[in-house]
Amino acid sequence: MSTPPASAAAPPSWISRQAKYPARWASVCATTPPGCATSATPTTAPAQPSRTTPHGPRTRRRRPYSRGRDRILHGTAQHSNGALTIVALAQEAGVPRNALTQRHLDLKNDFYAEVRARGQTPHSEIRLRRQIVRLKELRAKDATEPTQLRTDVEHLVRAVNQLTAHNRQLLHALSQSDSPVRALPTQPHRGRSH
Missing domain, CATH: 1.10.10 (Arc Repressor Mutant, subunit A)
Structure with a gap:
C-alpha cells in the first residue's frame, strides 16, 4: 500500500470540533460578518458564577x-x-x-x-521570643565558659610547676649521701622479667 499524499492528510482540528459541537459553531458562524473568514475559536462558555458571590466556590x-x-x-x-x-x-x-x-x-x-x-501576640511569636532569650542566655554562658577554662588552665600550670619544683628538690636530696630521704623499694610488675 502506498501512503496518502500530504494534501490528503487529516482535516485541521477545528473542523473536527465543528463536527462535534455544531450548535456552538453555528452561533460563531451566525455572528461572523459577511465577507470575513469564520473564526476557528469556539464561543465562550456560559458565564461562570462570580468568585466573590456569597455562594460561589471560593x-x-x-x-x-x-x-x-x-x-x-x-x-x-x-x-x-x-x-x-x-x-x-x-x-x-x-x-x-x-x-x-x-x-x-x-x-x-x-x-x-x-x-x-486585638493586642495579642501570636503563640508562634511568643515561642520564638522565648527561644531567642534562651539562646542569648546560652551565648552568655558560652562566653563565660572560655574565661573559666583559661583560669583553670592557669591554676593547673601553677600546680604542675610547683610539683615539678618539689620533685626536683626531692631528686636532689635523694642524690645526697647524708640525706634523710630514702627511695622506696619498688616491686616488680607481674608479667615483666628483669
Missing part, C-alpha cells in the same frame, strides 16, 4: 477558615488547643495546614493581623 472553600478563626479568637476552640497559630487554625477549620501556608496566604496574613490588632 467562599465555600474559605468558610471553614473564617469559622475556625472566629472560634479561636473568641476563645471557644472546639477542635484545637486554641493557640494563636496557623496549626491551631488549620485544626480548628478541619483542613490541612499547608492549605493556609501555600494556597490561602491572605487568610494566614489576615489571621495574624487580626491577632495583632
Whole structure:
C-alpha cells in the first residue's frame, strides 16, 4: 500500500470540533460578518458564577477558615488547643495546614493581623521570643565558659610547676649521701622479667 499524499492528510482540528459541537459553531458562524473568514475559536462558555458571590466556590472553600478563626479568637476552640497559630487554625477549620501556608496566604496574613490588632501576640511569636532569650542566655554562658577554662588552665600550670619544683628538690636530696630521704623499694610488675 502506498501512503496518502500530504494534501490528503487529516482535516485541521477545528473542523473536527465543528463536527462535534455544531450548535456552538453555528452561533460563531451566525455572528461572523459577511465577507470575513469564520473564526476557528469556539464561543465562550456560559458565564461562570462570580468568585466573590456569597455562594460561589471560593467562599465555600474559605468558610471553614473564617469559622475556625472566629472560634479561636473568641476563645471557644472546639477542635484545637486554641493557640494563636496557623496549626491551631488549620485544626480548628478541619483542613490541612499547608492549605493556609501555600494556597490561602491572605487568610494566614489576615489571621495574624487580626491577632495583632486585638493586642495579642501570636503563640508562634511568643515561642520564638522565648527561644531567642534562651539562646542569648546560652551565648552568655558560652562566653563565660572560655574565661573559666583559661583560669583553670592557669591554676593547673601553677600546680604542675610547683610539683615539678618539689620533685626536683626531692631528686636532689635523694642524690645526697647524708640525706634523710630514702627511695622506696619498688616491686616488680607481674608479667615483666628483669
